[in-house]
Each structure stands twice: as C-alpha cells, then as structure tokens.
Amino acid sequence: MPETDLKLLIEAAEEAGRIARRFSGPVAQSWDKPDGAGPVTEADLAVNEMLEHELRAARPDYGWLSEESVDNQDRLSAERVFIIDPIDGTRSFIEGSNTWAHSLAIAEKGEVIAAAIFLPMRDKLYTAARGMGAFLNYERIHPTTRADITGASVLAARPTMDRQHWRNAPPAMDRSHRPSLAYRTALVAQGRYDAMFTLRPTWEWDIAAGDLILREAGARTSDRFGAPLVFNNRDPRQKGMVAAGQGIHPKITEALVPEDAVPRI
Incomplete structure (x- = not known):
C-alpha cells in the first residue's frame, strides 16, 4: 500500500465534509432511487462527484465502487479498489440530524487496507491502515473486552x-x-x-x-x-x-x- 493512501482518504473525507455542510439536510433536494434503494440528495451526488474526480485522478489504476456511481465491473480486475459511501445515513442527513458519515476505504485483493470514517457534524474522524492500528481523531482506540453476551x-x-x-x-x-x-x-x-x-x-x-x-x-x-x-x-x-x-x-x-x-x- 502506498504510504500516502490513508492521507489521501483523510484529505478527501475532510473535503467531503466541507461540501456536505454547504447543504441543509431538511431543504436539500432529495428523491427516491429506483427499486426501493433508498433516498439520495443533491449533497450525496456533489460529494460523490468530488470524490470520484479527486481519488481517481490521484490513483488512476485503482478500481471504483461507490453507492452513487454506476458500477463498472472493470474494478474486478484492479489490484486495488476504492469502496466509497459519499454519505452514509442519508435519511439522517435529510432529517437534519448529525449522525451521518462519509465512509472511504481502499481494498487490495479483497482485504481493506486503508479506511476513514468522518462525521463532520460531530468532528469525529476514525482512521486505520493495515498493521498500523485504529484511531479516533488521531488517538488510539480499542473495543471492549466483555466476554458475556448477556447484558452486552x-x-x-x-x-x-x-x-x-x-x-x-x-x-x-x-x-x-x-x-x-x-x-x-x-x-x-x-x-x-x-x-x-x-x-x-x-x-x-x-x-x-x-x-x-x-x-x-x-x-x-x-x-x-x-x-x-x-x-x-x-x-x-x-x-x-x-x-x-x-x-x-x-x-x-x-x-x-x-x-x-x-x-x-
């Protein structure tokens, strides 16, 4: 994995947050996607357009899979692929809540090797690179050690x-x-x-x-x-x-x- 892949995702996620915040969820144009695939807004599409342009320009040999892009099966032959959700929690975004996120990942031969989840309205940036640990706002994080399923x-x-x-x-x-x-x-x-x-x-x-x-x-x-x-x-x-x-x-x-x-x- 190029050392700058995670940095690339972080910078793209932060720019996605700047774009999304320009829209007001409750009044942003929105519509339902075909076949019951859920809602989409003009903010989703604006973020996706930026991400696809910037990330693919930076890594032209990487494949592309995004919720808001037409799927191109050429990604299947790529060694690495971007896997992107421009706004995860679109319904929450439409309602004016602050629990939506930008979710960006790079997978290599089926395994995710770099990732960023950014909640711009909560100022939370979760990041990880393979073998380097996981972080929230650059501080190391760990799961609970609970062993009992009852009461979990x-x-x-x-x-x-x-x-x-x-x-x-x-x-x-x-x-x-x-x-x-x-x-x-x-x-x-x-x-x-x-x-x-x-x-x-x-x-x-x-x-x-x-x-x-x-x-x-x-x-x-x-x-x-x-x-x-x-x-x-x-x-x-x-x-x-x-x-x-x-x-x-x-x-x-x-x-x-x-x-x-x-x-x-």
Whole structure:
C-alpha cells in the first residue's frame, strides 16, 4: 500500500465534509432511487462527484465502487479498489440530524487496507491502515473486552432481535441504534458499545471502512455466519455483518441461526 493512501482518504473525507455542510439536510433536494434503494440528495451526488474526480485522478489504476456511481465491473480486475459511501445515513442527513458519515476505504485483493470514517457534524474522524492500528481523531482506540453476551450493549435494528433469527430465544442484550452503519462499526471499534450486527444483505460501501477500523482496533468482524468479509465482489453485498470484541463475537454468531435456516428479512 502506498504510504500516502490513508492521507489521501483523510484529505478527501475532510473535503467531503466541507461540501456536505454547504447543504441543509431538511431543504436539500432529495428523491427516491429506483427499486426501493433508498433516498439520495443533491449533497450525496456533489460529494460523490468530488470524490470520484479527486481519488481517481490521484490513483488512476485503482478500481471504483461507490453507492452513487454506476458500477463498472472493470474494478474486478484492479489490484486495488476504492469502496466509497459519499454519505452514509442519508435519511439522517435529510432529517437534519448529525449522525451521518462519509465512509472511504481502499481494498487490495479483497482485504481493506486503508479506511476513514468522518462525521463532520460531530468532528469525529476514525482512521486505520493495515498493521498500523485504529484511531479516533488521531488517538488510539480499542473495543471492549466483555466476554458475556448477556447484558452486552449492541447496536442493531429492532427486527434483528426477532425470534426467527436466533437458535433459541434472542440473547438478553441492551440494544441501541444509529442510522449510519459506518458509525455503528466505528462506535464498536471505539469501545462505546460491545457489538453491532446487521442481518440483511449489506452493501460493501456501508461497512468496508468500518471492517478495517474494527480489526485494527482489535475487534473481530465477519458476516452473520462467522465467515471472513472479502470485498470487491461481483455482487457487492455481504451476508450481513457481525462486529464485536474478541470475547463475544463467536457467541453472537453461534447464537444466530445457521445459513440453511435463515429467514427472509
């Protein structure tokens, strides 16, 4: 990995924040994307345009995968690829909340090697590079060391606690929620919560940056069945995500129903 890759992502994330703050979420133009893919705003597109122009100019040999760009399968033959969510938590942005984030990552042969998650309205910059640790505003972060799943603090949507997803009764965990998946991953890496999980098919751009930040912090990540996350797939969706400290991660994946018994959600 070029030494400047993380610096490139940080500078791009900070510029993304400057652009996004020019828009007022509640009055920014917004519309629904086709096929129930969720909302998009003029801010998402403005940020994406800048990121694609600046990042691809800086690394013309890297592939490109972004929520707001037409997917070009040429990325599959690239050794390295940008995986970008211009604004993660667009609904939160539209509502005028401050819990949306810019999520930027670079993957090499399926593994994320550099990542930045920036919440400009909260002045929180989470960063990581492979083998270099994870940081919040340049201070080292670590996950919790909790080993008991009972009473664990978790970030998850309400439907994930339905009985159908668990081998037995859902564990007695203290559930909270944040609208941005990237922010959820960062909060677990920071040790603010013991775990996060999402059980739906999950877009790579929502979790790629968080995957590295979590692992570099010392947490464990996987899909909902405990398999390692591999990025830049032809279909850029993962089978959900579970992220937690080393002690409770396997307890969560073992408590979930196996792949052959998964319900549709």
